[in-house]
Amino acid sequence: MRENKNQIRVSLVEDNGGLRNSLERILSSSEGMTLEGVFSDGESAVAGLPAVSPDVVLVDINLPGISGIDVIREAKASMPRAQFLVLTVYDDPSRIFQALAAGANGYLLKRVDPRELLDAIRELHGGGSPMSGSVARKVVQSFHRMGVSKNETENLSPRETEILQLLAEGYLYKEIAEKCAIGIETVRTYIRRIYDKLHVRTRTEAVIKHLKGW
């Protein structure tokens, strides 16, 4: 039962008990969000998440049993509106990208400041979609490898391609906004659309076997 319409309903999937406790405390004590649904492994998360139907799910990539990436893929299919934020201890670009391709919209290193963690959750819920240059580069690669889809709506538009390319070359959002003479929010919208298309294409193209090579 929702207490407040503005409250962000957050779920957590984390296997490490100590870390889970810390995160639970941080999340439940913060303003503007409620923690609903805490899971310690992937199987129970896949089974339990649809019932909770949270706005944002924090998922640890490294889980016993099915991995966080699999959890995201399964849960995203049943809850397309939910936003997934990947938690990872260390920077492994290929693992992070696999999670993003499976349906996540952002990732966080576990060592971030608790304040940054809460900011990231709020930004994600507010429609923001962070995409770093290195992730953009992998997105360019994966669209390139998947080729052109028969379904026109699944392909990137010329503008989306341009923005993704700039991002991959290291341009920041505000630099892209200046260069393309558009607002920074518009850039965020484009990035979000690129994420959506990536998720759709990844599901339809069974790109997992491609991604395994990365």
Place this chain on the structure above:
Amino acid sequence: MCMQMCVAAVEAAASDAFSVQRWTVADGLPGNVVTALVKSPEGDIIVMTSDGAAHFDGVRFSVCCAERCGNHCDAVSGQKEQCRLVESNGVVWVGTNGEGLLRIRQRLVVPKVPQKDGSGNVCFRDSFGRIWSGLEQDGVAVACQDGTIRSFSATEGLLAKDVTSFAETPDGDIWVGSNGSGLWRISGDEAVRFHYSDDPACDFVQALFCDSEGTLWICAHGDIVTCISDGYSKTLHLEKVQDSVAFSFHEEPMGRIWLATGEKLLSFMSSDFKETPGDSVDALAVDLFASSAGMSAPCAILEAGRSATVSFHSMDEVSFRYSADSPGMADCIEFATCLSPIENDWRASGKARIRSCGRLAPGRYKFEVRARLPLGVWGRTDAVEFEVRPMFYETISFIVAVLISVLAFLFAVARAVYVRRVRMRLAAIRQRDVLSLERARIARDIHDDIGARLTRISMLISMMAERNSEASDIAEEVRAVVHALDEVVWAVEPRNDTLSSFVDYIYHYAEMFVEASGLNLRVKFPEDVPDSGVSSVVRHAVYMCVKEALNNVVKHAEASKVFIGMVVDGNRVVMRIGDDGKGFTVSRNGGNGLHNMRTRMESICGLFSIRPRAEGGSEVVLEFRMEDRQVRT
């Protein structure tokens, strides 16, 4: 001389083995002196006698055309005819006394061979159509079909005088009988006296005849009929009538031979003579010695007519010695030899009494030898059978054994090399696998355990930091430790041993580092980076250089942009880290960082350089090589 004999009266002659029929004047012959026997074109037999010719119809004789022919010839030549011959086409040849040879055809008489002194007392047509004419004084003359005349006399080696008869044997040789100078054989251009009996009476040959089976019949003085067949001779004494003269033979189908003599006509079956083997004409005993080179004593000595078996080795030079003897003629003996199965016919060996065959291939052989007097009849064949045994290294079993040994040896060597190589490769793979597993385990342990604990510490301290300012320093330090751990995990994790993974990590690091410094990053990486292997040593060295270069840019270059680029050419990778700052000066970072970078790149056989960029600022260039293998993680 006139002996009354009954027609078809069969008398036991000197030999009981055959029968003789006789006809005389009383039986219808015009005279008892029978000079010639010819066959008429109709196939009848015409008997020439001193008193005319008679025609034999199979039962009785009747006087026939001889008168007419005789008259005709007399009319032409006026000379008494000595002999005649009727050809199947009707041409009659007449030998005259002192007038040479005549040919009578279609009642035309053409003098053909006028003789200066001799008389043509016999004529003979051979299978080539040549007409042979005997001369009383000196040899024979032969008229060929093309009209040429050739004579054989003392100058050609033919010492026969008073030729009485001719015969042709199937081998094409012409036999010449003479009255007093023996029997001669003309083979090609050569004439040789033929010795077939030690009896001097045999020099008086009165008639010769070769029957359809190739047997040569000789009627010599003293009622001797000698038959030469297949190299053997048999002497028959028909009748003991001293002064009788034989004139002519004739053969009927079924092998009946007719013989006309001065006083009677004889008839007998040729088979009667052939049933019993006779003595060799040239009864030459051949002694055969087989020997191998280097051995003075022969391996085998054969008595005449026996075979023996000897053995040689294939290394032996095989030779044969043989000899034969004929009283008074030993030096003239000719030999023929045959080494079967190499030779399938007799080979003339001349007068040599040794034949060397050299080395022979292993196998069974038969060496045969026979001898004869010049142009005589071949004597009995002697033979030696022998076996040439292979040397031990020529035997099939030896060759097979050697081949098998060689193959087995090669196989063993190849297998040993293969097994060794496979083992080494296996060991290398196993070692690499063990190492990879170990590295993965270390990475996992650090990540799962230490990483998580440190993260929690970091989080707890962060919460504390809101109340305690020192705690935020500790939190910062812990975060740095986690980051350092990150780098160790990344370096150790074998999954990252590829260029593509390396590039991802470099980019990831660069964007975090540059973002924190407030600079702008420009990245130029190839879209598709090969999966070629980059060992953790190389990765680590290059990564540390990139870190150092980025650090230099952020701290010293006073730049607004950082450029990172990479080019892959085969397995050579060139990485550039540039800036748009104030440019490169050696004193910028005291040279220590540059020295470190150079040392690191040299330790992985790479290249390091730093130079100004064309657009301003400077850049560090790192060049290194990837492994050839493709890595699939």
